[in-house]
Amino acid sequence: MSLQVTDLWLDLGEFHLRGVHLEVIAGEYFVILGPTGAGKTVLLEAIAGLQFPRQGRILLNGRDITRVPPERRSIGFVYQDYALFPHLSVAENIAFGLQRRGLARKAVAERVERLSRRLSIHSLLQRRPETLSGGEAQRVALARALAIEPAILLLDEPLSALDPQTREELQRELAQLHRELGTTTIHVTHDFEEAVALADRIAVMHQGQIVQVGSPEEVFRKPESEWVARFVGVRNVFRGEILPGDGGYRWLVLEGTGRPGMRVAVLTDLSGSVHASIRPEDIVLSREPLYSSMRNSFRGRIVGMVDRGALIYVTVRVPPGALDFVCAVTRPSLEEMELQEGREVYIAFKASAVHVF
Numbered sequence: 001m002s003l004q005v006t007d008l009w010l011d012l013g014e015f016h017l018r019g020v021h022l023e024v025i026a027g028e029y030f031v032i033l034g035p036t037g038a039g040k041t042v043l044l045e046a047i048a049g050l051q052f053p054r055q056g057r058i059l060l061n062g063r064d065i066t067r068v069p070p071e072r073r074s075i076g077f078v079y080q081d082y083a084l085f086p087h088l089s090v091a092e093n094i095a096f097g098l099q100r101r102g103l104a105r106k107a108v109a110e111r112v113e114r115l116s117r118r119l120s121i122h123s124l125l126q127r128r129p130e131t132l133s134g135g136e137a138q139r140v141a142l143a144r145a146l147a148i149e150p151a152i153l154l155l156d157e158p159l160s161a162l163d164p165q166t167r168e169e170l171q172r173e174l175a176q177l178h179r180e181l182g183t184t185t186i187h188v189t190h191d192f193e194e195a196v197a198l199a200d201r202i203a204v205m206h207q208g209q210i211v212q213v214g215s216p217e218e219v220f221r222k223p224e225s226e227w228v229a230r231f232v233g234v235r236n237v238f239r240g241e242i243l244p245g246d247g248g249y250r251w252l253v254l255e256g257t258g259r260p261g262m263r264v265a266v267l268t269d270l271s272g273s274v275h276a277s278i279r280p281e282d283i284v285l286s287r288e289p290l291y292s293s294m295r296n297s298f299r300g301r302i303v304g305m306v307d308r309g310a311l312i313y314v315t316v317r318v319p320p321g322a323l324d325f326v327c328a329v330t331r332p333s334l335e336e337m338e339l340q341e342g343r344e345v346y347i348a349f350k351a352s353a354v355h356v357f
Helices: 040-048 090-100 103-118 132-147 164-181 192-198 216-221 226-231 331-337
Strands: 003-012 015-024 029-033 055-060 075-078 152-156 184-189 199-204 209-214 238-244 250-254 262-268 272-276 284-286 296-308 311-318 323-330 342-351
Touching: 003 040, 003 152, 015 029, 015 209, 029 040, 029 192, 040 075, 040 184, 055 226, 055 323, 075 132, 090 103, 090 132, 103 132, 152 323, 152 331, 184 192, 184 209, 192 311, 199 216, 199 226, 209 216, 209 226, 226 238, 226 311, 238 262, 238 323, 250 272, 284 331, 296 323, 311 331, 311 342
Parallel strands: 029 184, 029 199, 075 152, 152 184
Antiparallel strands: 003 015, 003 055, 199 209, 238 250, 238 272, 250 262, 284 342, 296 311, 296 342, 311 323
């Protein structure tokens, strides 16, 4: 089912929702991405009926459910801490919502059997929650939420408490379940990779507001504000002024800490004062001058290196203006080029790699 949230305002201690507008298409896997304290969980709780807004409307397939009690909304909710009933077995946890709805005992047993096998927890049905691993508990919580065949499934940081291997397994499981069941899903996270791997669309949330909505490609490559750009890891965010150019390009004169004047070729219809962002992976780094079709090529010096395992982020300071560009290189490239702080290098990037906003 589709979901519409219109001009939603809600106050809950230090968390506030401020004029939230959101539209989720039926059958969509929709991810709400934002830092801790952005109000993501509060928004899920408002949708589920666990918190009531002071203003605004929530529509489920066109039906106003803003004041409808939680049990009458047909919404499945999986909390970050799983919230399993400790006094019930795994089977009883999964069956809980079905029994509350008065489903026949045989039908309940069949659904518990089917879901437990689908989620590979059939051997756990007689266990109690305290004996389960994090991944097992998450699968049980997911089975319990899916058992009622919800109109919408809400997932609150479902993978954050898991180890990396289990997180990847469950991430694949969530994607496969969504392909099979087609349940409209809203998934809250602060993890960029998780969002990109799962989402049809992403809403970025900041200080109780939705600040950008789009496909993963749009959000990560075309941020609409400086805050979104920095939050999604663009790393290279500049201010500058657009000037006329030639050959279909315009010039962006970047502001620097030294004398201004560094010009970057860009593709944009904007003019005047702007922001610009360049993702680190879109910048090519070399020990020798680069001769290619890339419109922007500069000489600089390495002033910093940050090791992130498979990738190393290399900061290159480029005159004039003493501007720092962060480039992403692989470990083999780092070793092959013998990169180190203080070494002179060259960077290059396409005009189309510069997002102007």
